[in-house]
Amino acid sequence: MSDGLVLLQLHEPGETPAPHENEKGAAVGIDLGTTNSVVAIAFEGSVEVLRGADGKALIPSVVHYGDDGSVVVGASAREAILDTPDHVVSSIKRLMGRGIEDVKALAGTMPYAVEPNPEGGMVRLRVAGKVLTPVEISADILRAIKARAEEALLGRHVARAVVTVPAYFDDAARTATKDAARLAEIEVLRLVNEPTAAALAYGLENSVEGLYAVYDLGGGTFDISILKMEKGVFQVKATGGDAVLGGDDIDHAVAEHFLAERAGGLGEQTITAGEAKQALMTARVAKECLTSRADGEWMIEVDGKPSRHALDKAALEALAAPFVDRTIDICRAVVEDSGIAVADIQGVVLVGGSTRMPLVRRRVAEFFGRPPLSDINPDEVVAVGAALQAEALTAGSDTLLLDVTPLSLGIETMGGIVEKVIPRNTPIPVAMAQEFTTYQDGQTAMSIHVVQGEREMVSQNRSLARFVLRGIPPMAAGAGRIRVSFQVDADGLLTVSAREMTTGTEANVAVKPSYGLSEDEMADMLRDSLVNARADMDQRLLTEAVVEARRSVLAVRSALGVDGDLLSADERKAVDAAVAAVEAACAGSDRDAVNVAVEDLEQATKAFAERRMDRGIRQALAGVSVDRLDDALGGE
């Protein structure tokens, strides 16, 4: 990986990398996985996967909560599953942005004690006497990843990262991931879809070009994306998947098989939590062994009662087949959706640990009609892509990722039917609006329910948020027109706003996320978990103010370079003094002083700006070419 291709370091005019990069610390790429996580860093296009003291890149996404309040993440937490199963949480990614009814749907595969939440919303787990949200548990994993990175980088501060998410993650799960990073004091430069990150790694490291499919089967999630890759552009044509389908499901199927054998052999009726957890671990080991071996025998021993379990490749594949078949069905649907023929897809890239299974490789090769690519380690490729994108975002690059929305976004209308506002596979960022009319005389409020999914009925889709638009002036039914605007940013995160059009009244909107955390809850968690939350926040605001102030100074300098002759010597002196004042303020740490100095500079250059506009208009009237002004318009 270290001798990878060097990224082209081209910058557009006025887009040189921000100075003082080092002040903000290193920017890494994090693959926050269901089973394992990986962190990597890129420097001038070469990627280094950051390893622990044991030389391993994979950090098990498992957290042990001690009775003494200690938090341990990784391999030692995973080992503790056998001794203290009720103190350990694994596969928490499956619960990000999920409600209690989702957990019921996963019944049997979730070895957690779920805490009822009277207000609904995201589930809460009871672990070691504590009640924790999936966001807090993920934050603990992210803190461990950050510590690993800082250690591997010899103490360099790591504060910013590209964090990857399954392409099929809905808005609630994406928001939950970003919230977890915030709790772990990591600034998310961008949420990047896992298959897209993998494609970036392949495209840049192996110079792959053309139409490619990325098949990503991880521990808990499945994604399939079809991308067009050419000359540094990575354009996602279509994406699909299942946010709760992965290697874990195969492990559970094998574990159930073992438990049925054990119950039969020992003549027992009930299965203890300890037995279930040990069967699961044994199942995982057996599955991994059978990647390279034809058969084997494993032992489960709980409470001094041993049982032996033989399993061969054919039996494992029979247990795994239904899950692999589902991934192939999804591949077929996505290929059809994209309007691309399978024959036109030049290659298929394998991502995720579960693609090590020979059955998966066989079925993928069969469907796409060609052997899949896996020359970059499928466990590490996502983190490699994330690291490359982290460098691209901080140091500049010529590559471009164009991603899409994985699921349609819509609004509930009369009769519980969904009106789609943004269809799936729409390129992001995107903004769309839809108008609705009032349906009662004198109606002053309208309730808006935002959902995500492909089904026709609201109840079959995922609820994202509900809010009420108030302050509509009383009118006859149908006269009030409410415009609801959806905006999805480059992270794939949704913002919804609404306003009444007839009178132009902008009504206030309070969004209550259906499965997210409210701002208050986040604020509480930040207060609880961050010793220096306040200082951290101040620092961020100061940084933002300084970036803005430097932009102002640069703009004034450019203007002086072109139109400096419009100022008398005295006027020039005043402007220069105002510029110097901004620079002095930027060197300090007082945010208010920076903002005041920027305002003063604006005042000091007001007359100058007016003269520049006058000159521009005079020149245009005199027939001077406006080419100079029209710069950058038109084709490339």
Add this chain to the structure above:
Amino acid sequence: MNASAVAQLVPCWSCKGPVASRALFCSVCGAVQGPGAIDHFTRLGLRPTFEIDQDELERQYFGFQRRLHPDRFAAKSAKERALSQSQATALNEAYETLKDPLKRSAYLLSLLDHPVDLTACGTINDPVLLMEQMEKREAIAEADTPDAITRLSAEADTEVLACQCHISAAFAAGDLDEAAHLTIRLKYLVKLADEARTRKTRMTRAMR
């Protein structure tokens, strides 16, 4: 020319000097500008015609996104990040509209002051089109062998392509009434082709 050039000058939000209202970047300070109210063709640097070279469309779209996408502005000030998001959003909307023949035709008609209403759901005013659509939909619903549905699906796809050719000819001849009429027809043909494809997929899947 001069008067319109003056009308198109606005102050740059960053350095406050004059900048063309359609410029992407200020030529003096280099700051990214807002997306401005221009049509989709102009936004992508294309001539406003129905016939479009898909490769050229994609090239133009990539070229503009390379300069304007939010990823290029991740280290910039909040205002610049917001402007770049608006620019990228406008580019995506233009690309999505022009890429699709049905949307492109309807959009071009609205630019030419000859709008068609494609949202009027389900109502067909043209009795000939209505009969034809009802018959074909019935045929698709009744197709009971994979061969039959494959044939119907291919037929529907061919009709979509033929209708696009007719639209192109109508625009070339300047016959906007005909272009509008055919655009409404295209909407139903596309819907029919989608239905045929869905049924074909279901049937072939059930056979496996």
